[in-house]
Amino acid sequence: MNCLKCIKKCYKNIKQKFANQDSSFQLSTQNSQIRGKKTLVLDLDETLVHCEFKENKNFHYEIILDVEHRGVLYKVYLCKRPYLREFLQQMSLFYEIIIFTAGYESYCDKVLKYIDVDRHISDYFARSNCRFVNGICLKDLTILDRPLDQLIFIDNNPNAFDMQPENGLLIPSFLDSDEDKCLLKLIPFLKQMAIKSKLIPVSSFLQDYESIHGAIFSDTQITLQCQADRDECSLSEESVVILENDPKHRKTQTTQQQQKQAIKILEYRSQTLFSG
Numbered sequence: 001m002n003c004l005k006c007i008k009k010c011y012k013n014i015k016q017k018f019a020n021q022d023s024s025f026q027l028s029t030q031n032s033q034i035r036g037k038k039t040l041v042l043d044l045d046e047t048l049v050h051c052e053f054k055e056n057k058n059f060h061y062e063i064i065l066d067v068e069h070r071g072v073l074y075k076v077y078l079c080k081r082p083y084l085r086e087f088l089q090q091m092s093l094f095y096e097i098i099i100f101t102a103g104y105e106s107y108c109d110k111v112l113k114y115i116d117v118d119r120h121i122s123d124y125f126a127r128s129n130c131r132f133v134n135g136i137c138l139k140d141l142t143i144l145d146r147p148l149d150q151l152i153f154i155d156n157n158p159n160a161f162d163m164q165p166e167n168g169l170l171i172p173s174f175l176d177s178d179e180d181k182c183l184l185k186l187i188p189f190l191k192q193m194a195i196k197s198k199l200i201p202v203s204s205f206l207q208d209y210e211s212i213h214g215a216i217f218s219d220t221q222i223t224l225q226c227q228a229d230r231d232e233c234s235l236s237e238e239s240v241v242i243l244e245n246d247p248k249h250r251k252t253q254t255t256q257q258q259q260k261q262a263i264k265i266l267e268y269r270s271q272t273l274f275s276g
């Protein structure tokens, strides 16, 4: 009798759990092409692209996209991170690729149509799927409905890893440097990870890899990254700082001298309405 009660209780709990889940947040099951592959979750802004929302003579954009959001038409000036196409193509051989961005859906949709010409990205999760706590954007990977030990999450903002730190791989922010090689340098590491039985903690695997092959990202990039992230932490989700009065958009190749200038936060930039 006790056993029957226990089974009934378990059934009730499971039923309750599924009733509370919002199925719209979950990915569809993997199709035959990607079945069994591990999952690579990628942030969008400053990880794969950089976008501006007004013209900036110092920003070397490659295209202007029209994005309609809540009845307003925005011009989005976009620059892809170097080696993005090659990165997506190579990673699609080993991983199911998912985007997880704090940008709005309308923006994400337009940007992905432009950058993913070969259609390697399976799906995306946008702003409505993020959690904002005290102005900090958190990305909960459990809503993806994929095994967490089979998943790597790359983002330029360390706050994004707060909920599942073992999955996080921090990449330096991209603005518009033609010389940025971060995606290219990540390819061999991610290929090596794809054959492992478990991918977490990612930082530990990265450490092992770098002890043999050397650091993937330079010290300067990492230092700048930490500086920028510390500044961003104190700001609300709608605002992003610029690091110079007249932004040069060369952060990923900034020298020591430029680094000194970078610590001055001179104004908030409200035009980054969609990004995050």
Ligand SMILES: [Mg+2]
Pocket (backbone or CB within 6 Å): 043, 044, 045, 046, 047, 155, 156, 157, 276
């Ligand atoms: Mg980002």
